Amino acid sequence: MGAFRNSSGGTLDRTQRIRFRFDGKQYSGFQGDTLASALLANGVRVVGRSFKYHRPRGVFGMGVEEPSAMVRLRTGARAEPNVRVTEVELFDGLEAHSQHCWPSVNFDLGAIANVMSPLLPAGFYYKTFMWPATKWMFYEHFIRKAAGFGSSATEPDPDNYSRSYEFCDVLIVGAGPAGLSAALSAASSGAKVMLVDETPDGGGRLRFDDEVINDQPADKWLNETLHELSKMPNFDLRFRTTAFGYYDENMVAALERVSDHLPEPEPGQVRQRVLQIRAKQVVLASGSIERSIPFGYNDKPGVMLASAVRGYALKYAVACGRRAVVFTNNDSAYATVAALHAVGAQVVAVVDSRTQSPGKRALEQLGDVKLIQGSVVMKTKGLRSVQAVEIGQITGEGDSPQKSHTIRCDLVCVSGGWTPTVHLFSHAQGKLNFDDSIGAFVPGADIPALHVAGSANGEFSLAACLRQGSDAGIESAKQAGYEITESVSIPTAPEESVSDMEPLWGVPRMGSRAKRFVDIQNDVTIDDIELAHTEGFVSVEHLKRYTTLGMGTDQGRTSNINGLANLARLREAKVPEVGHTTFRPPYTPVSLGALAGIDFGEHLSPVRRTPLHQWHERNHAHLQNSGAWKRPAYYPQTGENVQDAILRETRHVREKVGITDVSSLGKIDVQGRDAAEFLERIYINRWKSLQIGRCRYGLMLREDGFVFDDGTSTRLSENEFYMTTTTANAGPVLEHMEIYAQTVWPDLHVHLTSISDQWAGMALAGPFSRNVLSSVIGEQAASNENLPYMGVIKARIADVSVLVFRVSFSGELGYEIHMPSRQAELVWETILAAGQEWEIAPYGLEAMTILRIEKGHVVAAELDGRTTAADLGFGRMMKPDGDYVGKRLAERSALTANGRKQLVGIKSIDSSPIPRGAQIIAEPSKGKPAQTVGQVTSACFSPHINREIGLALIKEGRLIYGKTMYAASPLTGREIPVEVVHHIFIDPEGERVRG
Amino acid sequence: MLLIPCPWCGKRAQTEFTYRGDATVERPDLADSDAQWYDYVYTRDNPRGEHTEWWHHTGGCRKWFKVRRNTWTHEVISSEPPVRD
Numbered sequence A: 001m002g003a004f005r006n007s008s009g010g011t012l013d014r015t016q017r018i019r020f021r022f023d024g025k026q027y028s029g030f031q032g033d034t035l036a037s038a039l040l041a042n043g044v045r046v047v048g049r050s051f052k053y054h055r056p057r058g059v060f061g062m063g064v065e066e067p068s069a070m071v072r073l074r075t076g077a078r079a080e081p082n083v084r085v086t087e088v089e090l091f092d093g094l095e096a097h098s099q100h101c102w103p104s105v106n107f108d109l110g111a112i113a114n115v116m117s118p119l120l121p122a123g124f125y126y127k128t129f130m131w132p133a134t135k136w137m138f139y140e141h142f143i144r145k146a147a148g149f150g151s152s153a154t155e156p157d158p159d160n161y162s163r164s165y166e167f168c169d170v171l172i173v174g175a176g177p178a179g180l181s182a183a184l185s186a187a188s189s190g191a192k193v194m195l196v197d198e199t200p201d202g203g204g205r206l207r208f209d210d211e212v213i214n215d216q217p218a219d220k221w222l223n224e225t226l227h228e229l230s231k232m233p234n235f236d237l238r239f240r241t242t243a244f245g246y247y248d249e250n251m252v253a254a255l256e257r258v259s260d261h262l263p264e265p266e267p268g269q270v271r272q273r274v275l276q277i278r279a280k281q282v283v284l285a286s287g288s289i290e291r292s293i294p295f296g297y298n299d300k301p302g303v304m305l306a307s308a309v310r311g312y313a314l315k316y317a318v319a320c321g322r323r324a325v326v327f328t329n330n331d332s333a334y335a336t337v338a339a340l341h342a343v344g345a346q347v348v349a350v351v352d353s354r355t356q357s358p359g360k361r362a363l364e365q366l367g368d369v370k371l372i373q374g375s376v377v378m379k380t381k382g383l384r385s386v387q388a389v390e391i392g393q394i395t396g397e398g399d400s401p402q403k404s405h406t407i408r409c410d411l412v413c414v415s416g417g418w419t420p421t422v423h424l425f426s427h428a429q430g431k432l433n434f435d436d437s438i439g440a441f442v443p444g445a446d447i448p449a450l451h452v453a454g455s456a457n458g459e460f461s462l463a464a465c466l467r468q469g470s471d472a473g474i475e476s477a478k479q480a481g482y483e484i485t486e487s488v489s490i491p492t493a494p495e496e497s498v499s500d501m502e503p504l505w506g507v508p509r510m511g512s513r514a515k516r517f518v519d520i521q522n523d524v525t526i527d528d529i530e531l532a533h534t535e536g537f538v539s540v541e542h543l544k545r546y547t548t549l550g551m552g553t554d555q556g557r558t559s560n561i562n563g564l565a566n567l568a569r570l571r572e573a574k575v576p577e578v579g580h581t582t583f584r585p586p587y588t589p590v591s592l593g594a595l596a597g598i599d600f601g602e603h604l605s606p607v608r609r610t611p612l613h614q615w616h617e618r619n620h621a622h623l624q625n626s627g628a629w630k631r632p633a634y635y636p637q638t639g640e641n642v643q644d645a646i647l648r649e650t651r652h653v654r655e656k657v658g659i660t661d662v663s664s665l666g667k668i669d670v671q672g673r674d675a676a677e678f679l680e681r682i683y684i685n686r687w688k689s690l691q692i693g694r695c696r697y698g699l700m701l702r703e704d705g706f707v708f709d710d711g712t713s714t715r716l717s718e719n720e721f722y723m724t725t726t727t728a729n730a731g732p733v734l735e736h737m738e739i740y741a742q743t744v745w746p747d748l749h750v751h752l753t754s755i756s757d758q759w760a761g762m763a764l765a766g767p768f769s770r771n772v773l774s775s776v777i778g779e780q781a782a783s784n785e786n787l788p789y790m791g792v793i794k795a796r797i798a799d800v801s802v803l804v805f806r807v808s809f810s811g812e813l814g815y816e817i818h819m820p821s822r823q824a825e826l827v828w829e830t831i832l833a834a835g836q837e838w839e840i841a842p843y844g845l846e847a848m849t850i851l852r853i854e855k856g857h858v859v860a861a862e863l864d865g866r867t868t869a870a871d872l873g874f875g876r877m878m879k880p881d882g883d884y885v886g887k888r889l890a891e892r893s894a895l896t897a898n899g900r901k902q903l904v905g906i907k908s909i910d911s912s913p914i915p916r917g918a919q920i921i922a923e924p925s926k927g928k929p930a931q932t933v934g935q936v937t938s939a940c941f942s943p944h945i946n947r948e949i950g951l952a953l954i955k956e957g958r959l960i961y962g963k964t965m966y967a968a969s970p971l972t973g974r975e976i977p978v979e980v981v982h983h984i985f986i987d988p989e990g991e992r993v994r995g
Numbered sequence B: 001m002l003l004i005p006c007p008w009c010g011k012r013a014q015t016e017f018t019y020r021g022d023a024t025v026e027r028p029d030l031a032d033s034d035a036q037w038y039d040y041v042y043t044r045d046n047p048r049g050e051h052t053e054w055w056h057h058t059g060g061c062r063k064w065f066k067v068r069r070n071t072w073t074h075e076v077i078s079s080e081p082p083v084r085d
């Protein structure tokens, strides 16, 4: 085994040896290791290179706080960049690669940036932005190669992700002492309790501090507590689950890493899951994170957080070095001495910046190790990792330390104090107060239904954390409506006597050029902060963006306070006056795959299929997307190309008879004693006068006076109308009518029900359509007398009750037949069978489009939200008396003035196709900018008149029939001469439809 | 994410609803001035603080109702069905 691992101790399963590769080299660890602990056990110190200067970096922390030791994990499609080695659970066959280095982690050409660092000061990137653009192109090439974090996989992600919605009475974030204590109390009330923790096994500080709870070793209490909780049916524990955002009304978003600890997900298992947890009460027991002290070259491998060093020793039996120096400004780091001794490492000295004596317990923990008080580590020495430190003595306030001596060592355990993890409290818009005694921001005024407990609250004594947790658990259960019947026994720990920490935001420079790193993820030094301040970036938000302090994946977990305090020092202000940058979700990076969940590919949006869909598929329809709908575009016959199929179907309707699926039309059932009055106010034309059994074309406006939608509506009885809308506006029209029915005219008695899905429709069109209809509903029923143009009858086809409307979209004699969706295919087949005698054939959306353009019918292309009823030739439909939606603003001068674009037809003068969306210009542009007078809205080849035709909106177009204009497409550069004509190309008198 | 109290269905997630803004504006009469109509169609205040808004339970009972809400704190103060004098 690795030379840095003790043969006993820790929570490892030493029977399970695990092989893994780092940068191609084979190593081994044990079940229970993280990649970080396994690398340290194997003596691997340099794990990556830094972001900007390409300096060697090693493991610094033990968990989520790790700023620097990031790798590219796995290979191929599952490769993932910027993964903290401290959070990777070791699995057999794991492969990881270091980042930001070429050709290798130990010899990195990019490290030239380190030598040239005076040329890469804070704001370097911004300054290059301001240089001439041509130069930026030149620099960008090199910067992009040198900077940035790791690269992601380029292959599609092979794994599945999901989302789950959770509800509970009490959600507890963090399974450390406070969180577990809260869980015990809250769950004892019977409340539904959910506990999430980002680590695989919880425990919080009990994983790095050798403590006593209830007079027994803390790990025993931890195991017993987890066991006890797991037996409770009202308790839900999720490890490997990070609460990453707090949203309104106690909704907490969390990422559950379901199978990230496995080589790959088990069959049927997702990789990660986003939980949307709606909790009545939330307890934040999110703990605290140790921070660093900026001193010279404090970024080198071998400089680590003191708590992390203890954790590697206690949990993994790993010695992070052989000769250690502890550097601290508070009592907590003294426990590191015993932890290192336990794994056989030597502690040379504890360097404490305070002049006051540490507390009683710290002195006990120190034992006979040398204590150097009132002193600091000034800088580290060593090439690729720490080989020695220079110690300096602080002589007086503000003075530079005096170098006293050098200590040979390979490990510096640093502790600059502790920063409560208050991210979620901040997401909840909680105000933070600066607590001088701990040198950090703590949660301020209470937020309803949100409780903070333990070290997240700035409370660092174990006994108090357990008490606060328990209190928060009881209080939250109570507020969620549960009684605590039995008395809750609060876990106890020995009370400690602790001396105050003394802030040390950076070791003063003493003639040394050694970089003092504040943020080791983003390579931000105290000098950078000083430069930013000199250049006027004195607000924390500016400082962050200018120096990149606290940016990246880490968001300054170990460094922010040091950065703010240094800015405060420069501004001669107090930290709270300087303030802090805004905490925003997510707390830790969340993969896009997890956020997308199942909403990608064909699941991105629902597909709508008409009730005749299967028939279309069986009959080889070419299906086309139309909004969310799949609709048949055409039904190609064997050996037929697209164009031939479409033209055949079009001619077939004009010459014989065709049938098409119109089920996607919106259908709304309008009922109530004021239904007619309501339609009168929704449409621009008259409805009260409509007879029962008749339908009418209707046009509706928006309140701003522009056309919104059109369709036919039928009066089925005195107080019942069957309304149709365009396919695209089925939803919006219903919502529009609901607004008026419920909020503007609630006095009208009208009920609106969408029946779009419940009813199917098909259009039967062509000269023989009446023959076909007669054969299924009888000659008398289908006669012109019984069913005149715009008449509606109820009938039966194949014993199915249907509505037959004498309407036509194609311009031919035609009918629409509507029926309950489930019977649609039966009716369709029946009509097809009956129509064989007249060679009936199905036609698709393409033919329907040509037919309607030939007939000059408008669709969404013309109803584009900028056209008025008059523009489209419906001016005379607008009833002069009475109110209707849009009436008042349709009368605005700009909407009634001369010079508006009007709907016209256009014919290509030569045989060129007319480009859709082309602009209309009066003269050929000859390459010069031209004034547009309109645009082409629809275009097609018309088999009826054997020409390329289109519909267009042209300025005063109805006054210039016969004139030549040009349809100009800037995309193709083509300008097609067109003749302006009336927009109805076929049967303008409507004899066919009335015949 | 907000919880919107539908007067008919109770508290439901914001994603079930459609928002329509100021519920205090009243549709003018035909005889009212152009300026009144213009204001009704186009002009809305955007207050920081308490605001009465239209919400539609689109993914539920499909009823419109008024919600009194603080746009700054996101606190929902009350909700009521539409009423006209």
Ligand SMILES: [Zn+2]
Pocket (backbone or CB within 6 Å): B006, B007, B008, B009, B010, B057, B060, B061, B062, B063
């Ligand atoms: Zn509702």
